[in-house]
Amino acid sequence: MLNKQMISPKQATAFVIAGGVGIIFFWITEASVTVGGRDAWMSYIIGYGLGIPIAFSLIALNKRFPGKTIFQYVPIILGRPLGYFYNLIYIFTFTYFTALILNLSINMISLFYEETPGLVLTGVSVLLIAYVCKHGIEVFGRVCELFIPLILFSIIFMAATLSPTWNCRD
Numbered sequence: 001m002l003n004k005q006m007i008s009p010k011q012a013t014a015f016v017i018a019g020g021v022g023i024i025f026f027w028i029t030e031a032s033v034t035v036g037g038r039d040a041w042m043s044y045i046i047g048y049g050l051g052i053p054i055a056f057s058l059i060a061l062n063k064r065f066p067g068k069t070i071f072q073y074v075p076i077i078l079g080r081p082l083g084y085f086y087n088l089i090y091i092f093t094f095t096y097f098t099a100l101i102l103n104l105s106i107n108m109i110s111l112f113y114e115e116t117p118g119l120v121l122t123g124v125s126v127l128l129i130a131y132v133c134k135h136g137i138e139v140f141g142r143v144c145e146l147f148i149p150l151i152l153f154s155i156i157f158m159a160a161t162l163s164p165t166w167n168c169r170d
Contacts, residue, residue, distance in 0.1 A: 011141030014148045
């Protein structure tokens with residue numbers, strides 16, 4: 001039987017930040033710059049602006065249904081048929097985006113490991129993910145919590161050092 005593991009709110013926040021930063025740099029950047037050009041940065045503000053109320057609503061639902069997962073309380077809220085349909089859509093959507101992000105990550109990693117086949121990189125990544133899932137999310141949460149300040153500092157430092165070269169008059 002699986003151990004019931006808990007992550008702290010700080011670790012959950014670190015997961016959200018890491019996911020957001022990863023998605024911005026791996027996936028959204030290409031699409032938003034192609035469409036938005038120089039105004040692509042506004043799409044991030046809009047996206048996070050929409051995501052924050054969703055996060056707060058999920059926190060409120062978690063407090064309203066303590067000890068239950070989203071898969072357990074959605075059928076209570078929406079009713080059984082619609083709740084199970086929502087859960088199925090959620091699983092398919094999560095699986096799709098996970099595969100997409102894994103593919104984009106492997107494409108990025110393969111730039112550094114040109115001679116290594118993509119299948120090997122994918123296999124190693126999937127094994128690493130399986131290892132983290134088997135041994136618990138708490139360790140991953142602690143690592144994420146440890147490195148997020150460093151990553152955010154690096155991003156802010158790069159933006160600050162590049163800011164003198166920005167042309168804001170256009």
